[in-house]
Amino acid sequence: MTPPAGKIVRVDLDETAARLGVPVEDVERVHRLAGERPSAPLPAKADAPAILDRLAVPPDDAAEIMAGWPDPGSPLWTPELRWLLDRSIALVRADLGGHDWLPPGPELPRGRGPAWRHLYVYAYLALLDVVTGYHRDHGITDAVSWATLADLGRNLAVDRRMHGEGWPVMQSWLTLHARGAVYELGRLQYQRGETAIGLHIPETGPMTPQAIEESLDEARAFFPRHFPGERHTAFSCGSWLLDPQLLEYLPEDSNIIRFQRRFELEPYQEPEGLDADVEVLRFVFRTLSTPLDQLPRRTALQRAIIDHLKTGRHWYWRRGHFPI
Ligand SMILES: CC(C)(COP(=O)(O)OP(=O)(O)OC[C@H]1O[C@@H](n2cnc3c(N)ncnc32)[C@H](O)[C@@H]1OP(=O)(O)O)[C@@H](O)C(=O)NCCC(=O)NCCS
Known part of the structure; x- marks a missing residue:
């Protein structure tokens, strides 16, 4: 006998969570919030080095991100990782314009390789077109857009200094940028x-009263x-x-x-x-x-x-x- 559709999904989520090494509640949350909502494609791989440069991503991280690129058929990308990437993009995109704290998905075991390490960076890259479109709709200049979005590189550099300890907070912090909630204007x-x-x-040198004003x-x-x-x-x-x-x-x-x-x-x-x-x-x-x-x-x-x-x-x- 065929189990009810809801049952099949439930089993898949359990398996997905086990394969990702994360709590099933976290996977259920992604499934619930993303639903069938639209995802967004990554930029073309050939354009990625220039984009990463524009986002102030340091060379070590850029090299890892390129090495783990989710090419179709890449053996680094299991079906579970591909599902999470696609649904995480959809989850964040669904809240475009929102300004509350929004974890993009579970904290992954990042030591398993570049796909695991940078999954939410790929999601951020996929959302660039979406969020810069939102910025343009609000008349925001390219200079402010890219100064804001380049916080990605700063966060990756700090996380490297922190030997990976910083990332769990950063992956949620950066969804604010990707949803048009945060803007970098001068010092703040x-x-x-x-x-x-x-x-x-941000950690960009002393916060002098003049720079703040x-x-x-x-x-x-x-x-x-x-x-x-x-x-x-x-x-x-x-x-x-x-x-x-x-x-x-x-x-x-x-x-x-x-x-x-x-x-x-x-x-x-x-x-x-x-x-x-x-x-x-x-x-x-x-x-x-x-x-x-x-x-x-x-x-x-x-x-x-x-x-x-x-x-x-x-x-x-x-x-x-x-x-x-
Ligand atoms: C916030 C920040 C810009 C303040 O730096 P600042 O403008 O140099 O601060 P002050 O002038 O008040 O510094 C007073 C003293 O503290 C030291 N200091 C300030 N921030 C420091 C930091 N992050 N690490 C080490 N020492 C620091 C200064 O060197 C100075 O000490 P000194 O006289 O012995 O040289 C800086 O701490 C920073 O970049 N922090 C990281 C980002 C952050 O904390 N953001 C807020 C998150 S909620």
Whole structure:
């Protein structure tokens, strides 16, 4: 007797999850959110080196991405990987224009080769045409589009420094870029929201007050011009950078303290699924697993982070805002 159609799908999802080495709930989520929605093709392989260059992808990563390219018939790409790539693209594409956190799929065992390692990079490449089309519909210049999208290369470089520890967060972070939610305008990145525009601080050198002010001015003009239907009244930020305990360690005229002073802090709320002690190590030391005694103590901030944790105290992820 033929089992009901629902049953067949269920068995496939179990098998797919087992072959991918991930929890079945994660595969069910992809199946549910992507459904039969349209995917998008990757760029032509011949164009990929120039595109990766434009996306600031470092040579080591570019070489791996080219080596693992999902050519038809490539033995690196099992049916499960091809299914996940196709449905992950569809899942992210279905939320084009959305601005909430959106994992593109399960965390994969990335040590199994370049297809596994870079599956969500291929999804990002497939979405380039879709998102640049969205940018064009909003009158956004090519310069802003590509400055924004080149965060891919920066993230791959950081992940390499972190020996792969950084990627699980990055694969979700980068779906914001691929959905037209994040824009890089000068020193800062901006995430569209309901009433506030979220600020993000990429690692691109010191955040001088002048660079911040120029960037904020750019954003003040950018969002009303390109998203006239959205009403933003505040800039907001959630970060380890807003922890007032940093005042105990850093000089008043440091960039971080001057950045803090722009914000009205919101009452502390424990962020869901986020340990600020770990996040500080991620952003300041680019490691999540090195023992405190082995971390470098070259700068005032590094010494502050280590000494604070060694006395048994904690860092806090704080949220704040200020009017646009
Ligand atoms: C946010 C950031 C740009 C601030 O750098 P900055 O403008 O140099 O900051 P400050 O002027 O306040 O620096 C004060 C001290 O801390 C040090 N410092 C700042 N950021 C540092 C970092 N990420 N790693 C090591 N030391 C750092 C500075 O060198 C300085 O110490 P010194 O006087 O001994 O040289 C920088 O920390 C950074 O790039 N972080 C990674 C991205 C990030 O954290 N984003 C927010 C995610 S929520």
